[in-house]
Amino acid sequence: MLRIEGRIVHPDRELEGSIEIDPRTGLIASMGPLTGSSDLDCSNCLIFPGFGDIHIHAREDASGKQTYKEDFTTASAAAIHGGVTHVADMPNNPVAPVDDASYASKERLTEKSLVHVTLYAGIGPQTAPLARNVPYKAFMGPSVGDLFFASQAQLEQAIAKYHGKNVSFHCEDPVILEASKSAPTHEQRRPASAEITATEFALYLIEKYELIGKLCHYSTGDGLAKVRAAKARGLRVTCEVTPHHLFFDDGDITAENAPWLQMNPPLRSPSDRLAMIAALRDGTIDYIATDHAPHTLEENAKGISGVPQLDTYGAFATWLMAEHGFSSGDIARVCAYNPGRFVNEFLPQSFGKGYGSVEPGYVGSLTILDLRKPYLVMRESVKTKCGWSPFEGFEFPGSVRATVVRGNVYENEQGRQ
Ligand SMILES: [Zn+2]
Numbered sequence: 001m002l003r004i005e006g007r008i009v010h011p012d013r014e015l016e017g018s019i020e021i022d023p024r025t026g027l028i029a030s031m032g033p034l035t036g037s038s039d040l041d042c043s044n045c046l047i048f049p050g051f052g053d054i055h056i057h058a059r060e061d062a063s064g065k066q067t068y069k070e071d072f073t074t075a076s077a078a079a080i081h082g083g084v085t086h087v088a089d090m091p092n093n094p095v096a097p098v099d100d101a102s103y104a105s106k107e108r109l110t111e112k113s114l115v116h117v118t119l120y121a122g123i124g125p126q127t128a129p130l131a132r133n134v135p136y137k138a139f140m141g142p143s144v145g146d147l148f149f150a151s152q153a154q155l156e157q158a159i160a161k162y163h164g165k166n167v168s169f170h171c172e173d174p175v176i177l178e179a180s181k182s183a184p185t186h187e188q189r190r191p192a193s194a195e196i197t198a199t200e201f202a203l204y205l206i207e208k209y210e211l212i213g214k215l216c217h218y219s220t221g222d223g224l225a226k227v228r229a230a231k232a233r234g235l236r237v238t239c240e241v242t243p244h245h246l247f248f249d250d251g252d253i254t255a256e257n258a259p260w261l262q263m264n265p266p267l268r269s270p271s272d273r274l275a276m277i278a279a280l281r282d283g284t285i286d287y288i289a290t291d292h293a294p295h296t297l298e299e300n301a302k303g304i305s306g307v308p309q310l311d312t313y314g315a316f317a318t319w320l321m322a323e324h325g326f327s328s329g330d331i332a333r334v335c336a337y338n339p340g341r342f343v344n345e346f347l348p349q350s351f352g353k354g355y356g357s358v359e360p361g362y363v364g365s366l367t368i369l370d371l372r373k374p375y376l377v378m379r380e381s382v383k384t385k386c387g388w389s390p391f392e393g394f395e396f397p398g399s400v401r402a403t404v405v406r407g408n409v410y411e412n413e414q415g416r417q
Pocket of ligand 1: 055056057090291
């Protein structure tokens with residue numbers, strides 16, 4: 001048995017205790033009071049249920065065309081370095097998982113990952129639901145090959161086949177993007193109105209087709225009112241936000257750093273950023289999900305969008321606590337409990353009650369944060385294959401002490417420099 005002792009955080013309470021994990025099952029076997037003997041020194045640390053990042057792009061598929069910038073092995077190393085114990089991977093690969101056969105073949109590639117990977121299946125004009133229960137992703141506008149929709153009508157035709165399914169939406173309206181494409185900056189070419197219009201349409205689809213809906217990487221303060229209203233009238237909809245939309249705004253962009261702060265949706269105004277932080281705290285936004293999008297430095301320099309994030313997930317949580325007064329319980333809710341609720345129905349039986357709680361029968365994965373040891377992010381310190389971070393040079397107030405993945409302990413050097 002692996003025994004970990006210390007201060008254990010739940011969304012609604014925090015207590016001193018001892019956790020026993022059975023390495024054969026990878027599940028939490030029992031809990032109890034402190035015994036004085038722990039297999040890992042967790043003094044001055046907080047022990048969270050294992051964090052889950054439910055929106056990443058690990059880049060690996062059957063074609064292998066993009067594994068020069070990331071694959072499931074390196075993405076999982078970056079995840080563990082960032083305190084992330086499970087991930088969910090998006091389907092916009094050159095060979096996209098869109099049916100049972102292509103999904104199963106991508107799933108085999110995840111077997112080498114050090115953390116569990118839940119795969120989304122893609123929705124395109126020609127696709128249909130899989131035989132097995134999986135989460136789906138719909139890109140509302142231009143994406144790779146088979147997953148492209150030219151109009152709202154075409155998207156609705158496809159979604160009608162997915163009645164009652166779990167569908168995540170990338171909310172940017174293709175018509176508004178097309179009309180804005182000659183604007184001078186990336187941010188102006190992808191305006192807030194594109195997200196707000198797409199939000200209205202996604203909520204309409206979620207309601208009409210009784211979907212379990214999720215809005216990805218939410219970024220506009222004005223759109224939040226629509227999300228709040230939809231939740232209030234009982235729609236099954238949840239909402240993600242990325243660390244970059246909580247940390248940076250368009251005022252941080254300079255001529256020098258613009259290529260490394262470019263993503264879709266783009267950075268918004270300072271008031272949008274503060275609205276996202278408030279919405280994450282009040283429960284309108286349910287998850288911190290990174291949209292980890294590794295590209296090489298050369299690719300970003302040429303204007304490709306997306307930033308790598310997994311390495312800094314846990315340290316970012318300590319910034320929310322120190323800078324914006326998030327409680328440890330808030331962090332447990334948005335980094336562990338809610339991501340667990342999202343993936344648990346898709347896990348193999350051997351994962352017991354799944355992720356999200358530190359209780360007997362749940363997966364024996366933990367994220368242990370040291371709030372007193374800061375992490376100065378340096379390019380050399382990240383594990384993502386693309387080899388850089390948008391947070392380079394920034395010192396987070398805390399760091400990941402260790403990541404426990406189904407009974408395996410990965411100690412961390414983040415806070416020790
Ligand atoms: Zn994404």
